[in-house]
Amino acid sequence: MIKDSVLIEGLTIITTIGVYDWEKTIKQKLVLDLEMQWDNKPAGLNDDVTFCLDYAKVTSAIENYVKNRQFGLIERVAEDVAQLIINDFFVPRVKIKVSKPSAIPSAKNVAVIIERQR
Ligand SMILES: Nc1nc2c(c(=O)[nH]1)N=C([C@H](O)[C@@H](O)CO)CN2
Numbered sequence: 001m002i003k004d005s006v007l008i009e010g011l012t013i014i015t016t017i018g019v020y021d022w023e024k025t026i027k028q029k030l031v032l033d034l035e036m037q038w039d040n041k042p043a044g045l046n047d048d049v050t051f052c053l054d055y056a057k058v059t060s061a062i063e064n065y066v067k068n069r070q071f072g073l074i075e076r077v078a079e080d081v082a083q084l085i086i087n088d089f090f091v092p093r094v095k096i097k098v099s100k101p102s103a104i105p106s107a108k109n110v111a112v113i114i115e116r117q118r
Pocket residue numbers: 017018019020023072073074075100103104
């Protein structure tokens with residue numbers, strides 16, 4: 001059982017997100033927090049980037065995917081990003097929090113959290 005992970009925290013992406021018509025004509029901020037299960041031992045022992053889950057490459061893939069699409073629910077963003085990480089980066093398990101901090105003026109934040117595995 002692998003207990004190691006790679007994190008990406010506070011990843012801010014501006015995109016088209018929301019269920020209402022007025023939201024489909026504007027861009028809003030999402031913030032993603034990710035915990036990706038990964039065995040960090042080979043990378044650590046060899047000090048070799050080829051063994052690691054490269055958080056820079058994962059970040060670029062997520063940014064390119066999310067900012068160039070239109071979504072209704074933040075749940076959909078979470079599901080799509082989970083599948084991208086599992087399928088393209090061979091991550092066995094991922095936990096994702098998607099926040100939409102501007103959604104509810106009287107709330108500091110709203111978010112969903114999902115966990116998915118290959
Ligand atoms: N669980 C969710 N509830 C709501 C969402 C959502 O994405 N997930 N979205 C909206 C609207 O788009 C809202 O953000 C507009 O302020 C409402 N509820």
